[in-house]
Amino acid sequence: MTDASPAAESPLPALLARLIAEGRHHAYAAAHSKTEELARVHEGAVSEAYNAAVYVADLIATGRMRHPGYDVAAEAEAAAKRVAASLSVDPAERGEAISDAIYGATAEPAPQKHIGGNAEDCPGCDGTNPPYPFICPGLAM
Numbered sequence: 667m668t669d670a671s672p673a674a675e676s677p678l679p680a681l682l683a684r685l686i687a688e689g690r691h692h693a694y695a696a697a698h699s700k701t702e703e704l705a706r707v708h709e710g711a712v713s714e715a716y717n718a719a720v721y722v723a724d725l726i727a728t729g730r731m732r733h734p735g736y737d738v739a740a741e742a743e744a745a746a747k748r749v750a751a752s753l754s755v756d757p758a759e760r761g762e763a764i765s766d767a768i769y770g771a772t773a774e775p776a777p778q779k780h781i782g783g784n785a786e787d788c789p790g791c792d793g794t795n796p797p798y799p800f801i802c803p804g805l806a807m
């Protein structure tokens with residue numbers, strides 16, 4: 667018996683193979699699509715598979731992304747860790763968690779709170795142009 671613990675092996679080569687297979691599938695489908703619209707959908711999927719495969723290949727080859735701009739921002743890292751820490755057994759729920767992690771990063775910022783006093787100094791009043799004498803409606807708002 668050899669020690670071939672699956673945990674000791676990097677999953678990245680298998681992921682790279684899967685992404686290349688995905689890209690090949692969609693490239694074939696794009697070339698054989700019955701409509702232009704369907705071909706474009708498959709071409710989009712090829713592009714996604716290509717980009718993901720490049721990320722994974724960079725990680726395998728160098729242990730990091732090739733370009734500083736490709737480094738993962740702290741918020742994205744945190745969102746990814748939350749997803750990984752609570753993966754559902756349900757594929758649809760896993761997809762939803764990933765979608766939340768992606769779109770949550772670009773969510774509208776929370777509205778500014780009113781601080782009372784002079785409206786000109788209040789972030790909550792900013793842009794609301796309250797009537798004279800320009801008093802912030804206060805903390806209750």
Ligand SMILES: [Zn+2]
Binds near residue numbers: 779781788790802804
């Ligand atoms: Zn205010």
